[in-house]
Amino acid sequence: MEFQIDPTSRLPIYRQLRNQIREAVARGRLQPGARLPSVRELSRRLVVNPNTIARVYTELEREGILHTRPGLGVFVAEPKSELTRKVRRERLREQVDQLLTEAVHLGFAAHEVIQLVKERSEQFQWPTSSRKSP
Amino acid sequence: MEFQIDPTSRLPIYRQLRNQIREAVARGRLQPGARLPSVRELSRRLVVNPNTIARVYTELEREGILHTRPGLGVFVAEPKSELTRKVRRERLREQVDQLLTEAVHLGFAAHEVIQLVKERSEQFQWPTSSRKSP
Amino acid sequence: MEFQIDPTSRLPIYRQLRNQIREAVARGRLQPGARLPSVRELSRRLVVNPNTIARVYTELEREGILHTRPGLGVFVAEPKSELTRKVRRERLREQVDQLLTEAVHLGFAAHEVIQLVKERSEQFQWPTSSRKSP
Amino acid sequence: MEFQIDPTSRLPIYRQLRNQIREAVARGRLQPGARLPSVRELSRRLVVNPNTIARVYTELEREGILHTRPGLGVFVAEPKSELTRKVRRERLREQVDQLLTEAVHLGFAAHEVIQLVKERSEQFQWPTSSRKSP
DNA sequence: GTGGTCTAGACCACC
């Protein structure tokens, strides 16, 4: 996996990296069980303080996306969602409204947005029916 | 227009207000030419520092969403996007990928996301200009 | 609120503090809306690095127990649980089994444990029926 | 006895195994006098470093739960607690408060916790000694 | 080797 940090971005480094890992997992480019670079290695590679990398890994572990095996490294966790259906639904709705707001201001038409969502969704790895979710 | 500040949100006040105005415009609840409350009035109504309100108006003016007519007030601007099609398309794609990433981690299926986008899009006011689909 | 750190404990400082805040909230000694000491103040009081205090506050915010109002301080959040009933049940069961294991090894009888749970439970602030939980 | 190591757990291996043995003894699934697998054998079975197994046995021996008879193997010790009633009581109280704190934050009611403690307690093997209730 | 914790001190955004 290639991760990239833009130091000129107003988005904090740890958020940039966190987003990239989240997306890589969602696309299936990082499969469950895959090992991520060690804190120290990624720190050297991105020229970022090890604490910052560790923070990203810790946060993603608390989100249930990664898991740490002490002494061995950090790995992609099996997907699971422990949140209520209601909460999950609400979060999704917020994201959708945010997308639509942006789309209107960018001057797109509704059908263009829907079309793009359909296209891009093919590049993501959607949960199978056996997925553990409420 | 009723704006609401949620003090329990981790989102800064000025971002909450900015988002609400952006969304109100995108939904057509604030039409081009509509006058917004004065900085002083909104400041009183929301119990928020006037500097914070002024900052929001300034930022939205820089984005081309609002327009200040000195001595008269702040108004919703005519929609226009000075960005090239390529840049706008790229921004939309980023937003879509972000939505899809979130959706996967929340455990939704692709068709559920598409369905929700369709539903919610009916509540927004899409441009009527001569813009064509890609 | 009086918080106390035992530097000789094998439990990390941030965990000690985190547990104390969690318990204070659960007992109702810290009510929703109450303001906690600022990072810097608590840092001085406990002679602990500000980063360590900030870490505790951040973690408890992500657990939904505290919330931060930038520039104003950190406050106790309204109680809510976004987890599935199943997950919550499972977590409780684990805690109970852990307690019972400990009790057996300490040489207590079952009725003594149950009696103590009843007694101590009166000192905690249990959710009301209107509590938002799945 | 079947012991299981969950490599996805954030709990160190030696803690997982230690907890499982403690719990098995408390439930009576490992009776006093029972022989545990040798370090070497358990190491092979769980695919875990022998040092890690040895560490667990050593710790549990220090706790008085296991007893090593050189050349013969490791055995479950007779239950005894050398702690004063006061210390034991205090430890139990801490565990109970920890459970109740967790329960409140998970959104349970007091009677639900008490009910679960009663239910689960039937699966444990309580001391039959002459100890009396307080 | 791995990650986890803590300190010290800097700079920024928010109100």
Add this chain to the structure above:
DNA sequence: GTGGTCTAGACCACG
């Protein structure tokens, strides 16, 4: 004033 982010560098626990 408040919290948020980042760096540098130390020490410990784990396997």
